[in-house]
Amino acid sequence: MNRMVYPVIGCLLIWSFLTAGCVGAGHRNAPDTAYYTLEYESPALPVQPLLDRILKIEAFQCAPEYDSTQIIYREGRFQRSGYYYHRWRARPGDLIPYFLARDFTQAEAFRAVYAGTGNQAATHRIEGRIEEFYEKDAPDGWSAVVSVAVALLAEHEPDVSKRVLFQKIYRVSAPCAEKSPEAVVQAVSQAVSGLSAAVFKDVYSALADSADTGPGK
Numbered sequence: 001m002n003r004m005v006y007p008v009i010g011c012l013l014i015w016s017f018l019t020a021g022c023v024g025a026g027h028r029n030a031p032d033t034a035y036y037t038l039e040y041e042s043p044a045l046p047v048q049p050l051l052d053r054i055l056k057i058e059a060f061q062c063a064p065e066y067d068s069t070q071i072i073y074r075e076g077r078f079q080r081s082g083y084y085y086h087r088w089r090a091r092p093g094d095l096i097p098y099f100l101a102r103d104f105t106q107a108e109a110f111r112a113v114y115a116g117t118g119n120q121a122a123t124h125r126i127e128g129r130i131e132e133f134y135e136k137d138a139p140d141g142w143s144a145v146v147s148v149a150v151a152l153l154a155e156h157e158p159d160v161s162k163r164v165l166f167q168k169i170y171r172v173s174a175p176c177a178e179k180s181p182e183a184v185v186q187a188v189s190q191a192v193s194g195l196s197a198a199v200f201k202d203v204y205s206a207l208a209d210s211a212d213t214g215p216g217k
Helices: 005-029 092-107 181-209
Strands: 034-036 051-057 070-074 081-088 110-115 124-138 141-154 164-175
Touching: 034 181, 051 092, 051 181, 070 181, 092 110, 092 124, 092 181, 124 164, 124 181, 141 181, 164 181
Parallel strands: 034 081, 051 110, 051 124, 070 124
Antiparallel strands: 070 081, 124 141, 141 164
């Protein structure tokens, strides 16, 4: 065998050993991905007379920078980054409607409340668009910011100009107890709880005002 072959083989063996060691070490040291969801008690809403209305809360649209399972954070103007090993179990556009439907159902103020994109019959539907859903970093502490545009629509109103009962943007923030992803999730949960209570109040008021115009109006 040519003498020049031996150094080449030796270098390849050493390189293979080193890269294998690095890959193995990297595999051993890679942290596990933590998955989170919202967790809060349904807000204590005032007892209301039952309205003969069936609500459907559809999946929300989401601004592109927040349409991800990553927990997004903002360190400065124009900057958005995401944690790789700390993620939401579901996208914000699915999380928020689910919890709104849960809270509305527990309030027992409507005939029925559904969430999702199924074919359930409904008199009214709620559509939404998530404008903000992130961790805001500042020198004096972190906070969670949630902003959602919500519209309430009558399903069977033939007059398009009367179909939208109201449209409103809700923006809620909550401080983080500490600078950690877990504290961010807790703060986001608190913010969504406040959002849910505010949306419920406006939806109930709008439907109560229209209750004497007949179903679906």
